[in-house]
Each structure stands twice: as C-alpha cells, then as structure tokens.
Amino acid sequence: MLSFEVNGGKKLQGEIIPQGAKNEALQIISAVLLTPEKVTITNIPDILDVNLLIELLGEMNVKVDRPQRDTCIFQADNVNIDYLRSEDYRKKSGRLRGSVMLAGPLLARFRKAFIPKPGGDKIGRRRLDTHIIGFEKLGATFNYESGDGFFHLEAQNLKGTYMLLDEPSVTGTANIVMAAVMAKGTTTIYNAACEPYLQQLCKMLTRMGARISGIGSNLLVIEGVGYLGGTEHRMLPDMIEIGSFIGLAAMTQSDITIKNVSLENLGVIPEKFKQLGIQMDFIGDDIHVPAQEMYEIQTFLDGSVLTVYDHPWPGFTPDLISIVLVTATQAKGSVLIHQKMFESRLFFVDKLIDMGARIILCDPHRAAVIGLGREQNLRGITMSSPDIRAGVSLLIAALSADGRSTIQNIEQIDRGYQHIDERLRKLGADIRRIS
Template sequence: MRTQRPERFVIEGGVSLSGEIRPAGNKNAALPALAATLLTDERVVLHNVPRIRDVETMLALLDDLGVEIEWLGEHDLALTARSVRKCALDPTLGREIRASILLAGPLLARCGEVELPPPGGDVIGRRRVDTHFLSLHALGASVEANHLRYILKAPKGLWGSDIFQDEASVTATENAIMAAVTARGRTVLNNAASEPHVQDLCHLLNALGARIEGIGSNRLVIEGVERLHGGEYTIGPDNIEVGSFIGLAAATGSELLIRGAAPEQHRMTRLAFGRLGVSWDVRGEDIWVPGQQQLEVCNEADGSIPKIDDGPWPAFPADLVSIAVVLATQARGTILIHEKMYESRLYFVDKLIAMGARIIACDPHRVVVNGPARLHGEEMESPDIRAGMALVIAALCADGTSIIRNIRQIDRGYERLEERLQAVGARIWREPL
C-alpha cells in the first residue's frame, strides 16, 4: 500500500515513447467483484485485481466487516466472508470512495440491513444515489436517508420484482443485481447499465451459482437462488486505461503496443478518437498505435464543427472525455467536446489553458478546443482520477518540466503509473512533497 504522505509527479515532456504496455485489471469491475464476495460464506479467488488505492480502501472496508483476505500473488486475491460481524460501514473509509455504496446490496442480502455513510470519490458533479435506493426498495428494503447516513432494512428478506430504473446507472445496476441474486423469486431489471464491468460482475456471480440472463443487454432477468458458492474469476482489462494509453500514444506521436487490450470494447472510442485523426490496428487481443500520426479534426459533411460526446454504454465513455480534451489540443482544427453526464468534469481545462491550450469553456458541460497548441510545462494539481491522467498526458506533450500534485487521486485508478510509463521511455518520477 502506498504511504499516506503527499507526493507529486515530476514530468519532463517532449520525449517520444515506444514499446509495449499492458492495462491493469478493470478498476470498475474489481470493486463490485470484491463487494460480491459478501454474498457467499465460501472462498472466492479473484485474478487480475489491480493494486490501486480504491481497491485498498474497499479491502479495508471488507476487513472491517470480518472478511478474510489473502493475497496469493501480485494480482491474485482470495476472500472468504465466513461470517459478517457487523452491518455498518466504517464512516471514514466509506467516505473515501464512491464504490462504498456497492456494499449496500450485498450486505442487505446477507444481513437484512446495512448502514453506510454518503459515498465519496471524485468531485466531478452531482452523482445521485436515488436510483440505488429505488431499486433496493422495489426488492423489499426500507430506506432511511439523511446527509449523515443511509440505513436500509429488509427484516423479512428480499423479494424479486419488476424494476425499471430511472437512469442506466452502473453502480445502481450492480447493487440491484447483487441484491436480487439471492432474493426470492424472479427479478427483471429494465434500463440496466450494460458496461463491460457490469457484464464482468454478472459473469462472476453466475460462476458462483447465480442465474442471470440477458448479460450485455439493458434487460436482465435474475432468478433468485437460495445461496451462492465459492469459485474463481479473472477480471478483464481496464477499458479506460486502454483508452488512456491510446490517447497518450497519439498525443505524444509515439508508437505503442497495448497488450491484452480487448479491442472489441473500443469500437466507439475508435470512432470518437477518429474524429481527431487517430488510428490504430488490431492485432488479435492487442492494439498497435503507430507513431507520428498527423492529427487533424475531421469536419462534418455539412461543414459544421464536429463533436465528441459521452453517454451510457456502448457510447463513448465519460471517463475518457478528459483524455479526448487533451488529445484535441494536439489536433489541427476545431472540435466541440460535450460532457453530458458530469457538470464538473471539464473544470480541469483551466490547467490546460495555463499550459498554452486554446480552449473556450462554453458552460460546465461543453468546451471548444482549437488545435494544435504548443504546450509548456506547468505546476498543477490533479482534481480527480481521469483529469489527473489527462494532465499526465498533457505534461508528456509539453515543452519543459511539469509538476503534478495530489497524485493520490491518480493512484486511486492507475496502478504504478509512473513505473509503467518509464518502461516505455517517459521521463516521469514520483517524489515526496
């Protein structure tokens, strides 16, 4: 585990990278998978678990609940929830990560009640929890909520239901799935999120004895079973990390081979980045990004300014919007980038403007980027995980030296980032403040 002392990245830009890089396990698949181990009292072994801060925090929460945790290797983990000694989350740990709310469904199913604080995580805009509670209430839980804590109870157990979610929320979908797999009867979950990490959770639960159909669609049918058993599961590659590395290679004019990239998950990213002139080749399960690409915005057929926007799967992922903004600063032409989901995610562009980027902030959701811009090194602070990675890419594009503080945020989602980037030639170092 990383130390708690403040650290920073020192980055010397203007260096072309080359070589091979492999994505870590999917952060957004690992966190619900860890939560799901509460649903059985038998041993569950997870492979390809990323060693990142958010995983460390989730493991600390599970340890506090009484789960036995054993690292079998660098990325292999065994968890046994033989008994759960309490149903209330540690409030300090719970407020550290957004994913703490993923423990609501499993604890409700296992213990019949759960008490948790409002979740933490990135400050990228208003992030509702109502959809979680509406779905869990539909399964039979009572909900008491205020600004200090949430208390959910189902003393008579959970019952299958026909649920239509008011939004295709990823974590609300995952909570509903985990609560429903051992509920009595059938649950039909409509307007369900279908991202790769939601599919990973469903496949894991089925491996443990659950009965989930419709995986990958927006309608899941879940037949409740009496109990789940133990098992093994391998978490897939992090699609956001793959997209980040594609953006890194293209923005710096570097040739990179991204191993084990699951290319089928990046068809919309190919279209979105393609509007900036980015191309890559698929080689089996790998993605090869050629060096020295001439990035240029592809105008619309009617001559209007093209746009990149995000949305629920299979649309362009919201977590890659920050990467797209930096990439656009290196492409010739003008493009509108519309972040539909989170109204504070684009606030980091003031740091890019300070580096020399030509960006017009239209409103909290939209920016217009005019490129290419010659960036220069700056001292700045990482506001969240994805903006932090975007700033690392910008610093590697820039002339001179950049310093990025608050890299604890980056560590929440990217494993040993500086070491892996050093391996492909980046001049980046971690230093104590």
C-alpha cells in the same frame, strides 16, 4: 502530499499492458460478500480505491489471502456486521465512492446495510437515488441519519419485482442485481446498464449459482435463489487505461503497443480516437499506435464540426471525455466536447489553457477545442489534479509539453492508475514522484 515532476517533450516507445479494470473490480470484490465459500479473483488492479475496498472487507472479518498483488482469495464466512456501525468504517468507507457497492450483497445475505454519503472524485453530484429506490422496490426500508452521515437500510424479506430504472446507472444496476439474486421470486430490471463490467458481474454471479437472463441487454430477469457458492473470476483489462494510452501515444508522437486489450469489449472507444485522426493497427488482441507527426480531426459528413459526447453503453464512456479533450489540443482541426453526466468534470481545462491550449469553456458541460496542429507545443506549468481522469489528462499534457511540469495531488491519479510513473518510465518518460 505527493507530486509528479515531469520533463516533457520526449517521444516514447515500447509495449505496455493495461491493468485490470477499476470499475469492474469495485463490483466484483463487493460480490464476495454473497457467499461463505471461497472466491478467487485475478487481474486485480493494484490501485488505491481497490486496495481500500479490500482493506474494508478485511476489517469486516472477511478472510483475505493475497498470494500476488493481482490475485486475492476471499472467504466471507464470518462477517462482522457490527463493524459497519463503527466510526472507523464511516471514515474509511466515506473516502471511497465504491463502498456503496457493499450495500446490495449485505442486504441480500444479512438483511441490513449502511451506505455513507458518497466520497471519491470532486466531479459533481453523484446521486444514490437509483440504488435506494431499487432497494425499496425489493422491499427494503431506509432512513438517513444526519448524525452519522449514513443511509440505514433494512430488509427482512426481499421480494422480486418489476422496476424501470430512472437512469441506466452502472453502479445502481450492479447493486440492485446483487440484492436481487437472493430475493424471493423474479426481479425484472428494465433500462439496466449493460457495460462489459456489468456483464462480467452477472457472469460471475451465474457461475456462483444465480439465475440471470438478458446479460448484455438493458432488460435483466433474475430468479432469486437461496444460496450462492464460490467461484473463480478474472477481470477484464481497464478500457479507460487503454484509451488513455492511445491519447498519450498521439500527443507525444510515440510508437506504443498496448497489449491484451480485449478488443471485443472496447465498443466505440477505438472509433472515437480514429475520429481525432489517430492511426491504429489491430494485431490480434493488441493495439499498435504508430508515431504520427500530425493527426487531423474529422468533420461530420456535412462538413460541420465534430462533437464528442458521453452516453451510456454502448455509447462513449464519460471517463474518457477528459482524455479525448486533451488529445484534441494538439490535433489539427476543431471539436466540441460535451460532457453530459457530471457538471464539474471539465473544470480542469483552465490548466490546459495556462499551458497554451486553445479551449473555450462554453459552460460546465461543454468545451470547444481548437487544435494547435503542432504549431506550438504546450508549455510546462505547476498544476493540481482535481480527479482521477483529469489528473491523467494533465499528465498526458505534461509529457507532451516543453519544459518541466509539476502535478500536485497525485493521490487522485493513484486511485485509478496502477504504478503509472514506473510503467511510463519503461516507455522512456522522464517522470519522478516527489514529496
């Protein structure tokens, strides 16, 4: 098992370029199964989850040419469907939550798919209901085989229909869209997710020949087509990494410029960090976070304590709740963090409390943070990373803390952050990877 050893308390300085978006990558790479023609994808993040998905496609006989680590040319002209029933596929796909995204394109093109029970983070239940119900409305049938741990899906004839999603699930919407683009007739999806990554998927599918209207809204209308062709696609920068770097700069009193952030696709993210008192300068498509001795949490207009909560786009993404929480620990003032979507995502705060943070965990979904206001620094400890975002939050805390910290189980961090230790060392961080 690998760990990070961090000597904290150092101010960082320099420029950093965010990786390609992890959450977009899992959708876009799955979509290559919709065509036998070549699909070229660039700005691919070199991270564990994405590399595992690419490896899975290779095992399915998809041709994969990777001329650079951030570029892949896929061609799914000879897919081995039988591999999906193998024990090897069950093991590999079960490790990766994103493998569920293969179901939509497989149903659309090959009329059958197999979904393993969800893997990935231990942050609470992650329902597949939205995916399965959407597929059923399009005409698929499914059954769960407890013996192999798979949902077995079949659809001899997918037909367009109207559906109102029970939740605006990003992965659920993406999966249903990929199944619907080759269904017969018109599919209308209301209460659809409308995140930039979902918009990116719809734009890519449109370039491949799909007919999708309402992109960017929560009402998508899809007219099914009989064939999709090849295309080229470049991924957006990862908004979660961008938010993580903003929090890192504030916590460590560092002067950091985040390059090429695609500001128009960040939504309310910069505003939420401004509410914590963090100064930012927007220079072209870059975000400059100047070194700040102190940042003070705002209150609401009536003077009440600020509440930061997650909400479907264009609300604040749940993946940055952990980052906001740790950043608030050294601010001046108080904030209530409300994580609505995952009941186990705040369970890493005990490590922050051990480091000296003032946090009251009210229940599985809410934590009150009383900012230390630099009165005392956090102190280094040994801790373990429970999930991707909590892991990076603990890394940010360690970089700001006095003394040495050891973060174990960093495979979780590697699932979502590309060569994070190497990139932070270029900013001046004292961090090394040990076994």
